[in-house]
Amino acid sequence: MSYNKRLDGRKFDEVRKMHAKVGIIKRADGSAMFQIGDTIALAAVYGPRELHPKFLQNPERGVLRCNYDMASFSVTERKKPGPTRRSTEISLVTEKALASVIDLDLFPNTVIDVFIVITQANAGTRCAGISAAAMALAHAGIPMKDMVAAISVGKVGDKIVIDLDKEEEDFEEGATDIPVAMTARGKEVTLLQLDGDVTKDEVMEAIKVAKKGCDEIHKIQTKALKEIYKNE
Numbered sequence: 046m047s048y049n050k051r052l053d054g055r056k057f058d059e060v061r062k063m064h065a066k067v068g069i070i071k072r073a074d075g076s077a078m079f080q081i082g083d084t085i086a087l088a089a090v091y092g093p094r095e096l097h098p099k100f101l102q103n104p105e106r107g108v109l110r111c112n113y114d115m116a117s118f119s120v121t122e123r124k125k126p127g128p129t130r131r132s133t134e135i136s137l138v139t140e141k142a143l144a145s146v147i148d149l150d151l152f153p154n155t156v157i158d159v160f161i162v163i164t165q166a167n168a169g170t171r172c173a174g175i176s177a178a179a180m181a182l183a184h185a186g187i188p189m190k191d192m193v194a195a196i197s198v199g200k201v202g203d204k205i206v207i208d209l210d211k212e213e214e215d216f217e218e219g220a221t222d223i224p225v226a227m228t229a230r231g232k233e234v235t236l237l238q239l240d241g242d243v244t245k246d247e248v249m250e251a252i253k254v255a256k257k258g259c260d261e262i263h264k265i266q267t268k269a270l271k272e273i274y275k276n277e
């Protein structure tokens with residue numbers, strides 16, 4: 046089925062309006078907010094700190110522990126508070142998307158806790174959470190080999206589009222959603238999920254489009270991080 050014009054009038058490769066701010070939670074070691082369209086993610090980093098209970102400690106390397114949560118007021122139909130299978134999965138893929146840029150060998154026996162809260166959701170929340178968390182980790186002073194940004198790409202009707210909103214995700218019989226996380230310099234893909242039907246060529250095209258989106262996010266992340274040090 047052909048999809049000739051996006052429902053909100055954006056170009057097929059146009060990302061929603063973005064905004065980022067670093068240093069939003071004073072008590073955290075690092076924190077950041079990332080907004081993309083109506084989706085807002087907050088991230089707070091605590092640590093590295095001693096991991097309890099002790100049997101979970103690894104004398105060789107630190108542990109990165111991510112917790113993704115969607116506030117009950119973040120969606121139109123109130124979300125029941127507490128963890129779900131979806132939030133457990135997103136926490137896990139977020140950990141994987143971020144772990145490769147952190148040198149955890151530097152922090153044996155410790156944990157770096159990353160809490161992500163979605164305060165407003167209109168699709169793309171796992172990606173917004175990863176983009177916010179990467180800034181919060183940098184703000185916490187955790188040595189990072191590279192920066193990470195994430196964006197969702199997908200297939201709506203017959204078109205590959207970037208940064209789907211909820212209305213697009215639900216379009217007709219449902220879009221194919223492909224969240225992608227990528228490092229800024231290395232251009233390494235640290236997250237790639239796929240929910241739906243696409244051909245190999247379409248996946249390759251989607252990754253190309255995602256790269257462009259991640260480059261835009263990287264610029265916003267860098268600007269937000271520079272901003273905080275300018276004001277301190």
Ligand code: UDP
Nearest residue numbers: 120121124166167168169170171172211222
């Ligand atoms: N959503 C919702 N209630 C829920 C979970 C999700 O309304 O309990 C909406 C929300 O807008 C979310 C979207 O569905 O952004 C897509 O969710 P998905 O699981 O695909 O993850 P996301 O795209 O947010 O990473």
